[in-house]
Amino acid sequence: MLALRLTLESFRFAWQALKSNLLRTILSLLGVTVGIFAIIAVFTVVDSLESNIRQSMDFLGEKVIYVGKWPWKFEPNQPWWKYFNRPVPTQREFRTIERTLDPNSHMGMAIVANTGGNTLKAGTNSLTDCNLQGVSYEFQQVSKVPIAEGRYFTPQEMDLSRNVAIVGADIAENLFGGGSALGREFTARGRKFTVIGVMKKEGKKLIDTPSNDANCLITFGMFSQIFAINNGSGRSGVTPSIIVKGREDDQNLTNLESELQGALRNIRGLKPREEDNFALNRPEMFGELISKLFSVIGVAGAVIGSFAMLVGGFGIANIMFVSVKERTNIIGIQKSLGAKNYFILFQFLFEAIFLCLIGGAAGIFLVFLITLVPQESLPLFLSAGNVTLGLTVSVVIGILAGIIPAVLASNLDPVIAIRSK
Structure with a gap:
C-alpha cells in the first residue's frame, strides 16, 4: 500500500510540475505531436489505401x-x-x-x-x-x-x-x-x-x-x-x-x-x-502481392516518421534535464524528509511520459480530424490498432527520454541538492 501511495504521489507531483510550466510544456509537446502525427498519418493512409484496393478487388470473390x-x-x-x-x-x-x-x-x-x-x-x-x-x-x-x-x-x-x-x-x-x-x-x-x-x-x-x-x-x-x-x-x-x-x-x-x-x-x-x-x-495471389507492397511502404513511412519522433524525444529529454536542474533544491528537501529514490525517479519519469502521452494524443487527434474530411475516391479511417500504436510509441519515447534525467535526480545527494540554487 505504501508503494502504491508513493507512486500516486509521484503522479501528482509530475502533473503539478507540468501545470506550473505551461508554456514550456506546450512547446515540449510539439516535437512529439509532430512525430506521432507523421507516423500515424502514414500508417492511416497506407491502411486506407490497402483497404480501398482490396475492396476494389472484391469483384473477384x-x-x-x-x-x-x-x-x-x-x-x-x-x-x-x-x-x-x-x-x-x-x-x-x-x-x-x-x-x-x-x-x-x-x-x-x-x-x-x-x-x-x-x-x-x-x-x-x-x-x-x-x-x-x-x-x-x-x-x-x-x-x-x-x-x-x-x-x-x-x-x-x-x-x-x-x-x-x-x-x-x-x-x-x-x-x-x-x-x-x-x-x-x-x-x-x-x-x-x-x-x-x-x-x-x-x-x-x-x-x-x-x-x-x-x-x-x-x-x-x-x-x-x-x-x-x-x-x-x-x-x-x-x-x-x-x-x-x-x-x-x-x-x-x-x-x-x-x-x-x-x-x-x-x-x-x-x-x-x-x-x-x-x-x-x-484471387489470394493479388492479396499477397498487395500485403507485401504495403508492408514495404509502411516500413518506409515508419522510418521517415521515426526521425520526427527522434527530434521530439531529444526535445523531451532536454526539457527533463532542465527540469531536474531547476528543482534540485526541492529534490534535496524531499530526500531529507525521507523521500525514497524511486519516489524521485517516478516523479520525473512520469512527467516525461505525461508529456509524450499528451503530445501523442494531440498528434492522433490531428490525424482523426483529417479522416473527417470527405474523400470520395480514398476515404481515410483511423483504426484502433493505429491509435494503440501511437500511444504505445509515446509511452516508450517518454520512458527513453526521461529515464536518464530521472535516474540522475534520484541519485542526487540531499545535502548537496539543498545547497544548490
Whole structure:
C-alpha cells in the first residue's frame, strides 16, 4: 500500500510540475505531436489505401478458384504459345464438373461470361459502356450480389432463359430517373429485359476495376442467345469462366484445388505424364502481392516518421534535464524528509511520459480530424490498432527520454541538492 501511495504521489507531483510550466510544456509537446502525427498519418493512409484496393478487388470473390485458360501468374521460362494453344473452359465442362465434384469439397460453383461496351436504352434515356454479364443460378453462392431493391433470379427464370435482369445503381438512375426501377423495361442488344433487382451503389474506386454500378446481370441462357459463346471448337465468341467457391475450413483451398485438378484432367482425357492444359487461379495471389507492397511502404513511412519522433524525444529529454536542474533544491528537501529514490525517479519519469502521452494524443487527434474530411475516391479511417500504436510509441519515447534525467535526480545527494540554487 505504501508503494502504491508513493507512486500516486509521484503522479501528482509530475502533473503539478507540468501545470506550473505551461508554456514550456506546450512547446515540449510539439516535437512529439509532430512525430506521432507523421507516423500515424502514414500508417492511416497506407491502411486506407490497402483497404480501398482490396475492396476494389472484391469483384473477384473470396476463397474462390477460377478455372481458365491463362494463368494469372506466369511461370518462369515458359513460352507464351504453351498457354495460347490451351482449350478454353466450356459449358459442357462446367456441367460435368458440377456432377462429378464432391459436394462436400465446395460451397457452390457457377459459370459466368461477360462483355463490355454495351448501350442500354429505356424510352429516350440511354447509358453507354455498360457491362452485360451472363450468370448461372449459383453465381450468388460464389460472388457477392448486393441487392438493394428487388430480388435475385429464380431457378425457373434460369432454366427458361427469361428476359429478366439485375441492374447496377448507375443504370437504374440513368435509365429510370428517381423512381423505382423494379418492373421497368429496357433494351440491350435488341432484346427487351424486365428489371427484377437493383444492386447497391458502390461509388468511385481508387483503381479502375469492374463495378456493379454499371453492371447488368442476365441469365446465362439469354446471354448465350445474344452472344456467341466459345465452346472450345474455335477461337471466336465470348469465353466463359468457371468459378468454384471453397469451404471455410479448407486451408489455402488445397483440397478443392486437388479435386478440381483431378476432375478436369479426367474430363479432358489427360494422361498421367501430360501437363495440365488449364489454369486454376485464385484471387489470394493479388492479396499477397498487395500485403507485401504495403508492408514495404509502411516500413518506409515508419522510418521517415521515426526521425520526427527522434527530434521530439531529444526535445523531451532536454526539457527533463532542465527540469531536474531547476528543482534540485526541492529534490534535496524531499530526500531529507525521507523521500525514497524511486519516489524521485517516478516523479520525473512520469512527467516525461505525461508529456509524450499528451503530445501523442494531440498528434492522433490531428490525424482523426483529417479522416473527417470527405474523400470520395480514398476515404481515410483511423483504426484502433493505429491509435494503440501511437500511444504505445509515446509511452516508450517518454520512458527513453526521461529515464536518464530521472535516474540522475534520484541519485542526487540531499545535502548537496539543498545547497544548490
